[in-house]
Amino acid sequence: MPAVTELRNRRDALSAQRSSGVARVSYDGKTVEYRSVAEIDRAIEALDREIAAAEGRRIVRQLRVTTTKGL
Numbered sequence: 220m221p222a223v224t225e226l227r228n229r230r231d232a233l234s235a236q237r238s239s240g241v242a243r244v245s246y247d248g249k250t251v252e253y254r255s256v257a258e259i260d261r262a263i264e265a266l267d268r269e270i271a272a273a274e275g276r277r278i279v280r281q282l283r284v285t286t287t288k289g290l
Contacts (some may be wrong), residue, residue: 223273226269227245229266230270234263237263242256246277
């Protein structure tokens, strides 16, 4: 398993490229090209989970559903 600092560097590189609109990310001498922003988002979420696991914590996601009977 990669070190936490390496995982954070990957996540930071992905976040920076996502905000600039570029789908190609380079880190640690490697270059990865993503097909969409959604794919970059999934990669960032996966890295967040790996970082949390390496630090001995877990990410809690909440989903709130609201409904109405109609208008």
